[in-house]
Amino acid sequence: MLREEMGLGVRWRAAAAGGLLALALQACGLTPAQKAATCTFGQATVELAGLAQREFIDSRDDVIRMNAARLRLKDPAFHGQELDVPFTLERVEPRVAAMQALGRFGQLLTTLSTSSEEGELRAAADAFVASASAASGVTLSEQARTGITSAMEFAGSFFVEKARKEAVVEVVTSMEPTLLQIMDLLDTSFDPEGDEWTLGYDVTVAAVEGLGDPDAKAEAQLGKQRASEAGAHILAALARMRDATRNLRYVLQSDGVTSDEILAFVAEVEQARSIVDILRSAQD
């Protein structure tokens, strides 16, 4: 009897100690503020990626319309060329694929901060890795790929909150070089003074302007206004995203850090979306 009671006591103490340890480890997980920061950053990233992806596609559509006008107006400088030059599929697809990868990254962070369901986490990670691997302009190192995939194994873990934090940190850290690469691609593409994407658009506008047709010229200039404004707002949101990326790292390191830059990023993306929506409706 005494031995039984003693055994029960030992088991009770062991269970209590285990429970306390579990509580302590759970406390090492993401704080509500850190979860909110990760989730908000992820959502704004999804939004920005969608905005930029749509801008690449809209600009290509504009160029096709402008070239159709050049063909109709018998532009001597436009014969035997495809209607989508200079925004051929070879130029557009890598950019669209990079934006899809960026969106999947944002979605992965959002899922990581809100879900513990293994299937959901695995699906978000697989979707991101697949889209990043398919994007020709994006490099995802083997180390990052493995790190992200293995980080998703926390869902079955007993100490789920501690493991969740480790997974978020792993994803944010291992994605950093790839994220920088995608942000640079956006920066150069929307640079209004650069020789990349915007030059292609501006050249087509100038080609139409030189044909002396007032309707075609007005339509080209309206498109140019939308594209310039959209590009400027995407660049502004991107600058905020660079700050927010640093902010997220600090927030994850210490729960005393505020997420001001992340909130500024969210506000900039929301503003960009509203303005671009208005400009798109004006053009339609």
Add this chain to the structure above:
Amino acid sequence: MAKKKNTLGRSLLATLQELNGLIDATDDEDELEELMEQRTELLSHLGKLVDESLDRTTQEYKDATARLDEASVSLKKAIKGLGSVAGAIAAVTSAIEAVTQLV
């Protein structure tokens, strides 16, 4: 305000835009024909330049960019009647020759 980058593509585009202006302002058929030919050449070079990363530090790059900028000035003067159309055409021809060495 951000300082404008003096890239070959942007200089070519500026020349094309000024050329458009002179085409609008010119009545002489022969000059118009020459200007339209130059427009085709500029557009052809511009088409090749999009997304291309040329070495901006070479002397050829700097020379071509400078000649394009000179051509733009000549075109502006011709539009305003402060210079001859023939002079502007010659400046554009010289700029196109320099660009052809690069693209």
